[in-house]
Amino acid sequence: GENVEQHPSTLSVQEGDSAVIKCTYSDSASNYFPWYKQELGKRPQLIIDIRSNVGEKKDQRIAVTLNKTAKHFSLHITETQPEDSAVYFCAASRWAGGFKTIFGAGTRLFVKA
């Protein structure tokens, strides 16, 4: 079946450093790639997304890049802060033949002050 691989599973960085999380998907029909942040005991919240007709998108300290040929997309967080500590999920979604979405397993990010 279709899947999304997310790496690393755990990431620890020093405050102010950058963090990069990578995802690879298998469904070539995927055309929408959201990233969610989930704090302990809370709901997933969308932090940024990218559509298949765009290669890169940036929102302040957060950026996402997409390589459709390689079926690969990444989340970049610059100038990390302790409040960035959370679990981050990527997802690969499509609407062809109905809505399908598959989430990565998540990356637990620790930002050390």
Add this chain to the structure above:
Amino acid sequence: DAGVIQSPRHEVTEMGQEVTLRCKPISGHDYLFWYRQTMMRGLELLIYFNNNVPIDDSGMPEDRFSAKMPNASFSTLKIQPSEPRDSAVYFCASSSGTGGTDTQYFGPGTRLTVL
């Protein structure tokens, strides 16, 4: 707007009992999604509705699971009979427009424990 509302927030029940989870989507959103989150399987889409009509329930794990959306402001996810392996956090989410490429807003979730 209050956002997506789910109830109850926590549910503890015994194996074999019926469990009903409830969701009120954001007003005006015409897509509603039910997800399940477990440590073992991560986040999974169970079923989604468009304009109150179930579109795809291929993610529903077993016939013990059923979902309804009687109107635009209310949906239920029912498990009957419940089993310990159903223990998870169940999220409801809603979105507007084309759904898949519009932001999905998640509810706070219902943490279900089946003893």
